[in-house]
Amino acid sequence: MVSTTAASLRALETARQCAMLGARHRTISFITQLTPGYISRAVYCKQYPPPIGRPKYSEDFLFKTTRRLQAEASLLAAHYRRLTGDGFRPADALITAYRHHRTTHPASELHFDQAFFMVSRLDGIWAANKSVLSFVECHSCHSTYLAAHGMAQRENCPACRTDWQAPSRRRNATKLLRGPTPALPAPAKAEQHEPWQLDLDIAHVRLLRRLEELGAGHRVRAVLAEKHWATLFRASRGRRTVTSAHLTRPMSLTHWSAKTEVTHRVQYAVFAAHFRRLVQLDLTLVEAMCAAVEEMRKVCHGYPKPVAFDRCFEVAALLDALWGVPTRQFELVRCPECDSHHLVSKLEARPMGCPFCMLIKRHRVLLPAPTNTRASAEVT
Incomplete structure (x- = not known):
């Protein structure tokens, strides 16, 4: 079953190809099922104007x-x-x-x-x-x-x-109308075209599809895609206000290291390190967010409990005070023993040690080897 986002992206990309080939409104509407109003407003542009006349x-x-x-x-x-x-x-x-x-x-x-x-x-x-x-x-x-x-x-x-050797009527008529070939004009400065609205819409739908594939919730997708209705989210029970980061049950920052599993802390640390590095490379927050989650899942592939995208979104917001968070609540601290960076909550009085060191010492318990069901069946 094709998702709604994938179908919308396919329709927009098909409409762009049709407009570049000179298709009229009705033709594009038949092929893509887009509304005539949207086709008139966004599909055509200055570089590819709408053809005149009926199909x-x-x-x-x-x-x-x-x-x-x-x-x-x-x-x-x-x-x-x-x-x-x-x-x-x-x-x-x-x-x-x-x-x-x-x-x-x-x-x-x-x-x-x-x-x-x-x-x-x-x-x-x-x-x-x-x-x-x-x-x-x-x-x-x-x-x-x-x-x-x-x-x-x-x-x-x-x-x-x-x-097939004879020239077509269109080619002959074009030659008669053109006359002698004029001299080539001097190279002019490239004309700056306005951004094509259809390209902007395609980029927006691609972003939504990427977030959907990464497992982002509908509210997080709305915030990252800068939807206008994202400001209408209500506060959850027990909270006076709602911010863009606290879209689900908030993390316990006063006892964060004690109430968060070691494997989760490792994944959050890997994500936070990549996210901050990508932001320093002048990537947009959304691109850095998606790329950091993808890199974290590659590094932590096979972990028994992978963290959700929405939690990574909240960690990023608390780390750099983004998306409605007023002050930074997390900081990256370097471990003197393993030289890795891990997250520490500023509201926690006595944070626990480095999760990477704990993972090294207890990796047989925290990361159990996958059972080979075929081998066990043969032994049985």
Whole structure:
């Protein structure tokens, strides 16, 4: 089952590809299921403006156009069919096939909207309720071309009857309009384009997906993604105010080392050290948070009780007074024996020793070896 975040990210990335290929509002709406209002507001930009006019949807387009365009459309449809047969989604197959078509036929008159409607009628998806086109194999060149159901004409293959060496009408018209080739202008300074709203939305959804994969709760995701409704969280029972860090039951800072397991203290220390180092390297807080959690899980892989992302979020907030925490409650202290850094609560009167030293001395108890169920079954 695909998550909502993954589906949203896929729709936004598909919309961006379609806009770059010249698709119109209605085509993008059919493929991605995005609302027309959002498409008008965010999908198009100054670099990729919305095309003018209605989509070039026509039921008899394939049979009233030139043979060259019929052959090009058949080649594109055949490429699309190969991609879908290999497991590509229809939207990805259409975009890939059209990009390949524009690369191999740069002077083609086939528009993306026309290719979209042709594929819709081929598979009975998107803008078509049923399939009305099918592939027919030519006896002469053994290539496949598109024809209507029940109207296959094997002697009328457009690929055989097209002169591929002759320039297309579009290329000739372009040459006549251009006239002599002008001199190259002097290199100008690169134009600064405004940030594309669609790119910003894609980056935002990617962040939410990454946080979701790391196990962040919905409230922590809202705070890190700077959602406007994150300020509406209410205080939990027994707390007068709520901060962005204390979204669950708060840690016991007065007896933190005594009430926190040794393996958890080790994981928090590894996370805090990486988080502070990444922040000093000018990474954003969100990037440093995600990267530190990923690195901590790699280092502490196989621990019996891995710590949650939300707890790491609270540790980071208490360590550097972030996300609503007024003062620092944690500090990293270096152990003189093992030369490692571990967390110490400032509110704890008598903190316990270094968790790394405890882990070294009691590693057989704290980190039991995984049992080999297959070997034990054979012995039994």
